[in-house]
Amino acid sequence: MEAKMEYQVAEASVEEEEMAVTDTAAEDTKPGCWLITHSVSKRHNVGTLLRCATAFGVRQVCLVGSRQFNAFGSHGSDVYVDLRHFDNLRNCCAALKEEHGCQIVGIEITPEAKPVQSHPFTGPTAFMLGNEGQGLSKAQLALCDSFVYIPQYGTGTASLNVAVAASIVLHQFAVWAQYDEHAREGQKFVVGPRPVRRGPRGAVRGEGDGNGDDEVRAARETRRAEGRSEEAEGLGQQLAMALFEDELIAERDGEEIKEDLEEVRAL
Numbered sequence: 001m002e003a004k005m006e007y008q009v010a011e012a013s014v015e016e017e018e019m020a021v022t023d024t025a026a027e028d029t030k031p032g033c034w035l036i037t038h039s040v041s042k043r044h045n046v047g048t049l050l051r052c053a054t055a056f057g058v059r060q061v062c063l064v065g066s067r068q069f070n071a072f073g074s075h076g077s078d079v080y081v082d083l084r085h086f087d088n089l090r091n092c093c094a095a096l097k098e099e100h101g102c103q104i105v106g107i108e109i110t111p112e113a114k115p116v117q118s119h120p121f122t123g124p125t126a127f128m129l130g131n132e133g134q135g136l137s138k139a140q141l142a143l144c145d146s147f148v149y150i151p152q153y154g155t156g157t158a159s160l161n162v163a164v165a166a167s168i169v170l171h172q173f174a175v176w177a178q179y180d181e182h183a184r185e186g187q188k189f190v191v192g193p194r195p196v197r198r199g200p201r202g203a204v205r206g207e208g209d210g211n212g213d214d215e216v217r218a219a220r221e222t223r224r225a226e227g228r229s230e231e232a233e234g235l236g237q238q239l240a241m242a243l244f245e246d247e248l249i250a251e252r253d254g255e256e257i258k259e260d261l262e263e264v265r266a267l
Contacts, residue, residue, distance in 0.1 A: 030177050030178060030179060031121070031123050031124050031125065031177045032059045032100060032102075032124045032125075033056070033057065033058050033059060033124075033125055033126075033127070033170065033173050033174070033177070034058065034059055034060050034061075034062060034096055034100070034102060034124075034125070034126035034127070035049065035053055035058050035060075035061045035062065035126070035127055035129065035166065035170070036062045036064065036089075036092060036093075036096075036104075036126055036127065036128045036129060037049060037061065037062070037063055037064065037129050038064040038065060038089060038128075038129070038130070038137075038140065039065070039130065039131040039137065040129065040131065040132065040162060044070060044072050044073045045073070045132065045161070045162050045163050046063075046069045046070055046071075046073075047069075047070055047071045047072045047073030047074035047078065048073040048074070048163035049061070049129070049162070049163050049166055050071070050073075050074045050077060050078045050081045050083075051073065051074045051075055051077045051078075052163060052166055052167045052170060053081050053170070054077045054080040054081050055077075055167075055170075055189075056167070056170035056171055056173070056174045056179075057170075057174055057179045058081070058170060059082065060081075060082045060083070060084055061081050061082070061083055061084070062083075062084050062085075062086055062092050062096070062126070063083060063084070063085050063086070063204055064085075064086050064087075064088065064089050064092050065087075065088075067085050067203055067204050068202060068203055069202055069203070069204070070202060071201055071202050073163075076194075078201070079194065079195050079197050080192070080194075080195060083204040084204065085204045089139055089140060089143055090143065093126070093143045096126045100124045100126075101123060101124050102124045102125060102126040103121075103122060103123065103124070103125050103126070103145045103146065104126050104128055104143055104144050104145050105121075105125050105126070105127050105128065105144060105145065105146050105147065105148055106127075106128040106130075106136050106140060106141065106144035106146070106147045106148075107127055107128065107129060107130070107136075107147070107148060107149070107150075107165055107166065107169055108130060108135050108136045108141070108144075108147050108149065109135075109149045110141070110147045110149075112146070112147060113146075113147035113148055113149040114146070114147070114148055114149070115148070115149060115150075115151050116148040116149065116150055116168065116169050116172045117151070117172060119172065119173075119175075119176040120146065120148060121173060121176050121177075125173060127166070127169055127170070127173075128140055128143070128144055129162055129165075129166060130162075131162075132161070132162050135159075148169060150165055150168050150169065
């Protein structure tokens with residue numbers, strides 16, 4: 001009886017593994033979604049964007065420019081997001097097109113932009129995000145294949161926060177691509193097993209290299225060395241000033257003693 005139960009448990013485990021593999025394969029056949037961030041000025045917005053990215057099934061977030069980012073706002077979800085760094089926008093867009101067949105879609109109000117709820121998507125898509133205040137730059141606009149915008153129905157604001165806008169667009173894409181809804185438990189969605197962090201928090205490895213950690217450490221040591229140098233310089237200046245003051249005090253005391261001696265001689 002026990003042997004039979006063990007066999008059934010083993011068989012069930014194999015079936016669960018096969019189902020998991022099948023689900024993953026099925027998910028890979030659905031159009032993928034990428035996110036390109038560039039010139040996001042408010043640091044906390046990047047962390048919030050990463051939280052939105054993992055919630056809506058983004059396959060990869062591409063950081064253009066600095067490798068450093070502020071994970072504040074991600075609530076730990078940044079470790080679940082695949083991050084990739086590019087030195088410039090052109091290389092980023094070219095890689096996404098060549099490797100994944102992505103269409104580059106800008107999130108911006110332009111004359112040709114289509115409302116996001118109309119789902120004007122055709123396949124793998126990389127969404128381009130702009131600056132919170134100025135939106136997409138001329139360079140970004142030139143690299144986009146098409147544009148989507150989010151209709152507004154109130155009169156109190158001219159635009160949405162970049163993370164809020166990204167969330168709406170990513171959700172609409174997930175609905176269009178028919179991503180499978182994740183499991184829920186109570187009033188929350190189930191969080192998956194926490195991946196092992198492969199690098200320092202708040203930094204992404206460079207494109208094509210494996211020494212991102214070394215570069216981050218080197219930069220950190222450089223900053224520390226500069227800080228120590230500035231501190232030593234400051235202490236040197238303080239010491240020099242203290243010696244100068246001591247000399248002035250000694251000179252003043254000497255003058256006072258000299259005056260006292262002259263007064264004694266006068267007596």
